[in-house]
Amino acid sequence: MKPVDGEAKIANSKKGSYKVSHKPIIWSLFAAGGTLTALLMPVLVVLVALAVPVGYLPAELFSYARIHELLASPIVKLIVFAVVFLSLWHSAHRMRITVHDFGLRADSFAVFVFYGIAAVASIFLVLAII
Amino acid sequence: MKLDNGHYIRPLARYTWWTQQSSYIRYILREVSSLFIGFFSIVLVCGLYRLSQGEAEFNSWREALWSNGFALSIIVLFFAGYHSVSWFSVTPKAMPLTFSGKRVAPEIIIGAHWLLWLLSSAFVWLLFIYGGDL
Numbered sequence: 001m002k003p004v005d006g007e008a009k010i011a012n013s014k015k016g017s018y019k020v021s022h023k024p025i026i027w028s029l030f031a032a033g034g035t036l037t038a039l040l041m042p043v044l045v046v047l048v049a050l051a052v053p054v055g056y057l058p059a060e061l062f063s064y065a066r067i068h069e070l071l072a073s074p075i076v077k078l079i080v081f082a083v084v085f086l087s088l089w090h091s092a093h094r095m096r097i098t099v100h101d102f103g104l105r106a107d108s109f110a111v112f113v114f115y116g117i118a119a120v121a122s123i124f125l126v127l128a129i130i
Numbered sequence: 131m132k133l134d135n136g137h138y139i140r141p142l143a144r145y146t147w148w149t150q151q152s153s154y155i156r157y158i159l160r161e162v163s164s165l166f167i168g169f170f171s172i173v174l175v176c177g178l179y180r181l182s183q184g185e186a187e188f189n190s191w192r193e194a195l196w197s198n199g200f201a202l203s204i205i206v207l208f209f210a211g212y213h214s215v216s217w218f219s220v221t222p223k224a225m226p227l228t229f230s231g232k233r234v235a236p237e238i239i240i241g242a243h244w245l246l247w248l249l250s251s252a253f254v255w256l257l258f259i260y261g262g263d264l
Binding site: 031034035037038039040041042043044045046047048049050052053057059061062064065067068070071076080084087088090091092094095097098101102103117118121124125127128129 | 176196204250
């Protein structure tokens with residue numbers, strides 16, 4: 001069988017000179033974040049931020065005792081953690097690209113700022129949820 | 131504009147290129163949606179953190195979100211919806227599926243995502259409202 005391009009490249013490359021890319025992992029997290037955000041963010045915004053002020057839901061549904069009890073459930077915890085964590089990193093990565101699109105040519109600064117914000121927020125998320 | 135290697139490119143304004151075409155504006159709106167989604171994720175982290183601190187702290191976060199944050203939340207909702215619709219629309223290109231050797235029509239992949247969007251939203255809504263009784 002004739003090797004395809006990629007295989008030929010690997011065969012020809014010197015032993016040990018072939019680096020494994022981290023891109024698939026970063027990309028799958030980015031895609032998971034984008035999909036989860038797309039599926040759940042609109043309903044979360046309506047539920048958490050808008051339903052009570054427009055008078056559609058009673059404020060008692062959002063009482064401290066009730067939310068505390070809901071988040072005591074490990075499944076709810078896991079869902080909330082996954083959605084918020086992936087959304088944070090998805091947005092941070094996208095903002096890095098966006099400032100480049102707006103003409104800011106300072107990628108390492110953008111990495112520092114946006115991934116830094118996502119990292120700090122992730123720490124607070126873990127502290128809050130455990 | 132002619133490059134050193136003999137190729138021609140159309141020069142674009144570094145800061146204002148995205149105002150030149152409606153497809154560029156749609157692209158940049160899609161990218162900017164991440165600012166509002168990221169912002170709201172941080173708002174949620176704040177809420178969870180305030181919840182872990184105690185009742186008074188949680189209630190002050192809640193009041194701030196519902197009164198001062200109302201207008202901003204409407205904008206966040208617009209961009210969150212914009213992200214959903216545009217994300218589902220590019221899914222067939224990012225993740226082309228084949229079924230018994232044939233390419234699945236993009237409309238089917240997009241439609242499946244819209245259905246999943248509806249179901250997952252309804253699930254979250256009902257889980258929240260009837261959560262105590264489920």
